[in-house]
């Protein structure tokens with residue numbers, strides 16, 4: 001039997017799980033409030049805080065670290081690489097610690113996994129990191145040769161949910177056209193064309209709908225004027241887009257459940273902002289449909305916000321369900337997808353790639 005520790009740091013949460021072979025023994029989501037995250041200038045500075053959360057989970061679980069066969073973390077901002085399972089190596093840790101390709105909570109997945117694994121001499125892996133790149137050439141063109149559109153999205157969950165949906169419909173993922181809408185702290189909307197994510201918004205860098213924490217696409221000249229006003233550093237501007245944008249900037253919370261409560265309590269502004277988020281998501285579903293020539297077999301809604309049938313899922317259905325049937329996978333399947341990847345690597349039935 002293989003016992004696996006799964007570490008999944010998201011922008012608004014840390015999700016943890018323990019698997020024994022295919023069986024989930026424990027799963028816990030620790031949510032991080034806006035005020036808590038706001039204490040840290042960069043994601044890298046969240047290292048101790050997130051590690052403590054993980055150690056607390058481990059202590060409570062009663063499983064000693066030495067009893068695990070491997071640890072797998074959600075993979076972060078690395079150079080663009082194909083999907084698959086990767087051993088955490090020094091090159092990877094170096095790129096992540098220096099945040100060469102940027103800051104994202106999932107950068108800490110590999111770093112903490114490696115740190116813990118090293119202390120008991122077991123393997124650390126990541127799988128399908130946020131930089132998985134299957135974009136078609138035409139989707140890479142941005143509008144100016146100095147800028148290329150990048151594939152940065154919830155690759156792990158998007159792939160896992162698309163496969164789960166195909167299985168549910170009795171079809172092969174590789175034979176289907178699916179739009180997957182991951183609605184978490186960030187939001188990514190991917191066009192899966194016969195098993196490849198041929199286009200997707202860069203969910204991290206100001207592209208797409210606004211989200212609990214991200215601004216999404218903003219009016220560009222307005223951003224330039226603010227950036228050059230002298231009142232903001234580059235790092236302030238990045239934070240404005242990535243951590244302090246969207247719902248957080250309008251309503252002071254990254255918690256969609258809190259916003260639902262505000263709406264129920266009669267807050268008209270909360271209603272407008274939340275409805276606008278659904279509106280922008282719907283617009284992006286419409287836009288990405290063109291990448292599939294509007295031949296869409298199904299649309300999947302997933303991520304934490306997909307639990308919200310009262311508002312978000314309903315509003316999205318009203319706008320885009322005519323395009324294709326909509327299936328909802330609340331939360332997602334990231335921990336299972338990670339555990340199965342580690343298991344396949346340990347059993348030697350999946351190639352372990354080298355970064």
Ligand SMILES: Nc1ncnc2c1ncn2[C@@H]1O[C@H](COP(=O)(O)OP(=O)(O)OP(=O)(O)O)[C@@H](O)[C@H]1O
Nearest residue numbers: 010011012013184185186254255256257304305307
């Ligand atoms: N039952 C629920 N109903 C509505 N919204 C919910 C529910 N549970 C969680 N959420 C919301 O989902 C969002 C977080 O989603 P999720 O946990 O998928 O994100 P994350 O893992 O922190 O970030 P990301 O998925 O971008 O990496 C938060 O705004 C949270 O309030």
Ligand SMILES: CCCC(=O)O
Nearest residue numbers: 130153154186203204
């Ligand atoms: C997975 C990268 C996207 C995001 O967190 O917004």
